[in-house]
Amino acid sequence: MAEMTEITSSFLAREECSARIRKPNPASVTTLDVVEWDHMNLKMFYPMALASTWSVRTCLYPLAVLRSRLQLQKQHTVYRGTMDAFFSIAKHEGIRGLYRGFWVTVPQVGTSFIYATVYEKLRAVLQQNYGWTSCAGISSLAGGAASFCTQAIFVPTDIIAQHMMIYNYAEKFISGNDHKVLDYLRTNKGTLGIRVIKAVYHSDGITGFYRGFWASTAVYVPTCFVFWPTYYKIQEVLKHIRKKVNLDDTSLLLDQAVAATLGGAVSTIATNPMEVFRIRLQVHRTTYGETLARLIRNEGWTVFTKGLPPRLVSNSIYTGVVMVGYEIVKRFCVLPEYQHAVKW
Numbered sequence: 001m002a003e004m005t006e007i008t009s010s011f012l013a014r015e016e017c018s019a020r021i022r023k024p025n026p027a028s029v030t031t032l033d034v035v036e037w038d039h040m041n042l043k044m045f046y047p048m049a050l051a052s053t054w055s056v057r058t059c060l061y062p063l064a065v066l067r068s069r070l071q072l073q074k075q076h077t078v079y080r081g082t083m084d085a086f087f088s089i090a091k092h093e094g095i096r097g098l099y100r101g102f103w104v105t106v107p108q109v110g111t112s113f114i115y116a117t118v119y120e121k122l123r124a125v126l127q128q129n130y131g132w133t134s135c136a137g138i139s140s141l142a143g144g145a146a147s148f149c150t151q152a153i154f155v156p157t158d159i160i161a162q163h164m165m166i167y168n169y170a171e172k173f174i175s176g177n178d179h180k181v182l183d184y185l186r187t188n189k190g191t192l193g194i195r196v197i198k199a200v201y202h203s204d205g206i207t208g209f210y211r212g213f214w215a216s217t218a219v220y221v222p223t224c225f226v227f228w229p230t231y232y233k234i235q236e237v238l239k240h241i242r243k244k245v246n247l248d249d250t251s252l253l254l255d256q257a258v259a260a261t262l263g264g265a266v267s268t269i270a271t272n273p274m275e276v277f278r279i280r281l282q283v284h285r286t287t288y289g290e291t292l293a294r295l296i297r298n299e300g301w302t303v304f305t306k307g308l309p310p311r312l313v314s315n316s317i318y319t320g321v322v323m324v325g326y327e328i329v330k331r332f333c334v335l336p337e338y339q340h341a342v343k344w
Contacts, residue, residue, distance in 0.1 A: 035327070035330040035331060035334060035342070037120045037124065039334055039335060039338050040330060040333045040334060040335065041333050041334075041335055042333075044332070044333040045329060045330065045333040046113060048329045048332065048333065049112065049116075049326060049329050050109060050110075050112070050113075052322065052325040052326065052329055053109055053112055053322055053325075054109055056317075056318055056321050056322050056325070057105075057109065057318075058102075060314045060317060060318055061098075061099055061102050061105075062086070062098035062099065063310040063311070063313060063314035064165075064310075064314060065089065065097070065098055065099070065100060065101070065165050066082055066085045066086055066089070066307075066310040067307045067310045067311040067314065068162055068165045068166070068279060068307070069085055069089075069165065069166060069173065070082065070085055070306060070307035070310065071275070071276045071279050071280070071306050071307035072162075072166060072173040072174075072279060072280065072283055072284075073172065073173055074298055074299075075298065075299065075302070077172065078169070078172045078173070081309070082309040082310050085310075086098075093168060097168065100164050100165050100167070100168075100192075101160070101161035101162070101163075101164035101165050101193070102161075103193065104157050104160045104161045104164065104193055105157050105158075105161050107153055107157055108153060108154060108157055110153070111150040111153045111154065114146075114149060114150055114153075115146040115147070115149070115150050116146075118142070118145060118146035118149050119139075119142045119143055119145075119146040120142075122141070122142040122145055122146070123138050123139065123142040126138050126141065126142065135228075135232055136228050136229040136231075136232040136233070139224075139228040139231075139232075140224055140225045140228045140229060143224030143225075143227070143228060144221040144222075144224045144225060146224075147217070147220040147221045147223070147224055148217060148220075148221060150220075151213060151216055151217055151220070154216065154220070155209070155210050155211075155212065155213050155216050155282075156209035156210065158216070158282065159200065159208075159209060159211060159212075159282050159283075160193065160196050160197060160200065160209075162279060162282060162283050163181065163185075163196045163199070163200070163283065164192055164193060164196055166283070167185065167192060167196075170182050170185075173283070174283065174284060180203045180285075181196075181199045181200060181203050181285070182199075184198070184199040184202050184203065185199045203285070204285070211281065211282050211285065212278050212281040212282040215274065215277055215278040215281050215282075215288070216278050216282075218274050218278070219271050219274045219275050219278050222267075222270070222271055222274070223267045223268075223270075223271050224267075226263075226266060226267040226270045226271070227263045227264065227266070227267040227319075228263070230259075230262065230263040230266045230267065231259045231260060231263035232259070234258065234259040234262050234263065235255050235256070235259045238255045238258060238259065239255070252327075252343060253324055253327060253328070256323055256324060256327060257320050257323065257324045258320075260319040260320045260323035260324070261316050261317070261319060261320035262316075263319060264315045264316045264318065264319030264320065265312060265315070265316045267315075268308070268311055268312050268315040268316065269308070269312065272303075272304060272305070272306070272307070272308050272311065273303045273304055275307070275311065276295065276299075276303050276306050276307065277291060277292065277295060277303075280294070280295065
């Protein structure tokens with residue numbers, strides 16, 4: 001869920017985003033196609049954006065559990081596929097199994113504000129101070145930098161949540177090095193989340209919470225580099241198609257929903273091998289070289305599709321719904337002097 005939290009944390013912009021360099025006089029604005037940072041009441045925006053993100057994350061979290069277990073299993077030793085994993089977890093572990101580790105990822109919602117702030121501020125600097133005009137280029141660079149800034153929270157919470165997700169059947173998902181964490185978990189009592197935190201610290205110290213930091217960065221930063229160009233290109237294509245068939249060019253939210261959904265799908269497919277590498281590195285506690293060697297030996301070409309279906313569905317829906325949700329929230333939070341110009 002972390003990667004899509006990062007992308008959808010940024011405030012949306014269309015191809016015309018580069019056209020507005022300086023804040024205009026409100027009276028001179030007749031149509032507000034793009035709701036920017038300085039158009040909004042941020043005191044209203046932050047809580048409303050948080051609520052919309054939280055709702056979608058809660059609904060889609062079970063897909064993150066399915067993805068993690070499918071990516072950690074060796075070939076098909078535990079589950080035959082996505083549906084088999086879902087029904088098996090639902091039958092034997094119930095709703096708690098599908099939401100195991102959820103509370104640990106709650107801090108990731110807060111990183112939306114860190115991401116959004118870095119993203120918007122850097123995007124403004126690139127536009128205003130350096131004269132960049134490519135929306136895809138600006139968003140990719142700003143998104144990549146913002147993603148890097150949020151890893152301090154994403155990496156440790158992901159590691160803790162992943163250990164919790166597989167706890168009930170840990171022996172089927174772990175390799176040799178990880179038994180140290182499992183043995184500590186089994187010999188101590190208390191809340192599972194607290195035990196996992198203690199086990200990771202006992203096994204590797206504070207650095208254990210940042211295992212795979214660079215592997216995680218190699219997933220989330222490239223996600224932005226793939227997502228944003230795809231997002232803007234699809235919007236251009238949709239606009240061109242509408243123009244050719246003489247359709248009204250007013251479906252901004254629809255275009256954004258389609259572009260975000262497809263952009264999320266493309267970036268998910270492109271980064272799936274690194275996502276498998278990341279989660280195995282963090283949970284199996286192997287070195288970068290050993291993790292890569294095991295993936296090649298045990299999974300081969302299936303690394304490109306391992307755990308992909310639930311990840312693809314989750315990320316595509318998440319980007320589409322949250323992107324549109326953010327745009328709607330932004331319009332509700334527009335300052336009074338700009339409300340007359342809002343375009344729905």
